[in-house]
Amino acid sequence: MCFYPFSGRDRPSFRLSFFLLLQGFVLSCAFAHLVQLHQEIHYLSECAPLTHFCRALRLENLYRAGVEFYAGDLLFLFLGAIVTFFGAGLLLKRIQE
Numbered sequence: 001m002c003f004y005p006f007s008g009r010d011r012p013s014f015r016l017s018f019f020l021l022l023q024g025f026v027l028s029c030a031f032a033h034l035v036q037l038h039q040e041i042h043y044l045s046e047c048a049p050l051t052h053f054c055r056a057l058r059l060e061n062l063y064r065a066g067v068e069f070y071a072g073d074l075l076f077l078f079l080g081a082i083v084t085f086f087g088a089g090l091l092l093k094r095i096q097e
Contacts, residue, residue, distance in 0.1 A: 024050060052076045 034042045034051070045051045052073035059065040067074075 024048060049077055049080045 034045055034055075037045065056070035056073040056077075059070045
């Protein structure tokens with residue numbers, strides 16, 4: 001954020017992207033556990049990769065839980081990375097054609 005005044009970027013689009021990213025942090029359980037949120041928000045948050053990363057990190061660092069407790073979150077993150085790489089490859093292939 002400290003480079004924001006010096007950048008030549010379009011300020012309204014920067015504000016919009018910051019607003020949208022802020023929602024992602026709130027919905028991802030980075031600030032609160034999902035059990036403290038409404039049930040509808042809980043289901044929506046499970047689609048975000050940041051939710052699974054925060055849960056796995058919290059289980060490992062705070063509670064010293066074993067891998068069996070956050071293996072599902074790691075699997076979700078791994079599958080998300082694979083899908084992202086394939087999607088990026090397809091987009092790059094289309095751009096080069």
